[in-house]
Amino acid sequence: MTKTQKKLTLFALTWPIFIELGLRMLMGNADTLMLSRYSDDAVAAVGVANQLVSVLLVMFGFVAMGTGIVVSQYLGAGEKRKASEVAVVALGANLLFGLFLSLMMIVFGRTFLQWMGLPDELMSDALTFLRIVGGAAVLQAVMMAISATVRSHGFAKDAMYVTLGMNVLNVIGNYLFIFGPFGLPVLGVLGVSMSTAIAQVCGLIVMFVILVKRMDGALPFKLLLKFPRYALVNILKIGVPSAGEHLSYMSSQVMITFLITMIGIGALTTKVYTQNLMMFIYLFSMAIAQGTQILIGHLVGAREQETAYRTCLKSLKIGIMVSLGMACVMSLFRENMLGLFTDDADIVALGSTLILMTILLEPGRVFNLVVISSLRAAGDAKFPVYLGILSMWGVSVPLAYLLGIYLGYGLVGVWAAFIVDEWLRGLLMLWRWRTKRWQQMSLVQSVQAPVQEGAAG
Template identity: 25%
Template sequence: MPTVISRLFSVESLIKPDRRLGPLPGTKDAYRELLHIALPSVAEMLMVSLVGSIDTMMVGRLGPEAIAAVGLTTQPRMLLLAVFMALNTGVTAIVARRKGEGRREQAQLTLRNASVLILIIAAILMIPSIWAAQPLMLLAGAQADTLADATVYFQILALVLPINALTMAICAAQRGIGNTRITMVVNIVANLVNVVFNFFLIEGNWGFPRLGVAGAAIATAIGFTVGLVLSILSIAHRDSFLHLKLRASWRLHPDILRSIVNVGGNAALEQVAMRIGFFVFARIVADLGTIAFATHQICMQFLNITFTFADGIGVAGTSLVGQYLGKKRPDLSVVFGKISQRIAMIVSLALLSVLIILREPLVAIFNTDPEILALGSQIMIVVALFQPFQTSSVVISGCLRGAGDTRYVARIMLMCVTGIRPLASVLMVYVFHAGLLGAWLSSLLDMSIRVVCVYTRFASCKWFDIEV
């Protein structure tokens, strides 16, 4: 047994001797290096996701309609944020590479250019998003009982889009240099502020006005603002690798922007493809009615929570793959990519067990409606089955992004999320009348195909020579 475990987890077994370009780190040191970046990132994302779930619980006290209204805004908001997530993929990959190369000034210049570009785009998108909120919510599947709340919620968050976008950019750069503790503090504090103001504003506690769903949106906006203040403070220290001086040149450099767009452009295709696919999927589920959509939204909370483990480990993979490519050690990029996969697989098997055993009590945390409990217990089994596929896909995709191989990841997202998932969902829901369970099984099909594709790409090592 020790031999089998050693072969599976030891550093020596993760890279063939003929592919080694230098000495390998010890197994304990390698796992410690990855976990040093991954654990704060997992803690950050887990806390953010848990707070999002608490947000849903607090809104859930207003009834299934309120849960559905907030849920309807999710994919339109994520579609709006897709361009920023894409650019931030470029920021993370480039800053990680510059960190590995030891080029501090270039890393700082990258962040300055990205910040200006992102603020310009956010300002342009903010006004039409507020103006077109109601038609967009109708397109998302809002019904008469959810339209007003969904529209107000979306408009308030669109108003603070520049604040949210700039915070995301700074945190993306910090992740690139492996400084995940800072991003953890920024996002945890911001989300705790969100929860506190949820308590005040949703039901009007302690003399505050009772604003319902609008109060939840205002609380989120306040949390975003706190997050921006903290993220700016994180780059104010002169000793930090990322230090932005107000007196430094903020002129846009075409070569820097070209690098960001070259990596981020493919990531933009990935994000848009993914968000369109998720939007269409959510729209199909919305046709199943308020109870089904509320159940879907509750189960999505658990999928999002479990996603944080994979995403946090994936951040470490992204950072280390990029840094070691910058140090001209692609062999160690492979090693750390495989270490991240193995850690993620262990976590996914543990999550699978918990979700199956506790599926009904977990759903009951959000709502005790008998129909929601019955349907939610079925969907939670699918959520559990998602785990090995989701963690592997997210982690390996993160490693490929760290190498700058965003074009391949984008193509896979376009094929699976924008193509296979919606088509399979249409068949399951409208043709075979399999309801919400059928829709979720369609998602599982998409995820299983996706993980095979990205694993094959990573194993091919074709991403070694990509320049960023």
């Protein structure tokens, strides 16, 4: 085992990813919690703007996701040099892509927010956040490619430590810019936006240093000048279909957010608070899904298909038990937790009902997080996209409109639509995994030949 690669186990991968994801969510929750002491309207404005920023992260994620899977499979197959080549090309691709999309947020941010039906009184704050945080999204794009490479080599703790540092910087910046100690000006949303961007700059610098150190200088950066097509094609071959499922989900969420704006600003604020709390409920499921994806990538690359099959099912069982338990605990303390964000009795009452409904929602979500990640890692990336588009746009969005708007159940109706969508997709994904069709979709077989040909050229 070389210095640039560690022995992988599900636990060793999952716990640092679990903490890292928790810290990333805490970063967003810290913004929301601290802004809630400033203005509920500011919380709603930033919540809507963050929907667009999340779409950007999904767009960047398709390169990072493809990178992680291809690198994992090459490492499993013993092709370490090819893994390094793919990592360098991914950095260049996400840098260019990130610059383009960040510019789009700066220039067309107002138009995008208007398309989402954002009320005029929230436009100024939302636009400020979008132009600064969305404009700095290129930093996230490059960092995601670096993190995918580092994790695939087994160094998941590195990204965790960097995220911890970013959180500390963000909280300090929020405190300084929101509360104005030592005579500093109170900047509100502007201050939160600046704090987030500064933390991301620092995080990217540290992650790049870690990447160079962990790879022992074995990264062929000269490939950025040649930008070999074979590497980018192999990344996109896996990443684009994978991103399709995420992009469909995020765009459907944007549409549902638009529907919620029709209910009222109070409903929009409740959604933001509730979803911030819900993130912690399925945090472990997200971590175990990402850890499982890396592990299965290595196993499939090493042609250990049956071990990969059992690994997914084991991870699924663990994810269901833990997420269900966390949902129950969250439900017991739902009013106290919502009270951290607001003292509005109507928001607390409605949010409490939504959190109770997560007891039904979260087990269905686990199926999607764990099994879809496993299918991707095995090379079966297209099926989740086709099914996801069908379910999200054929079930979730129209059902949210039917129950939430047409029949007048509001956010409760929207949450019921979420439950139906997650369970339908989750059970069908599990069926797909059990068919074992993915065992005939080895990514190593599909990408090795073109990589060798490109390397020779």
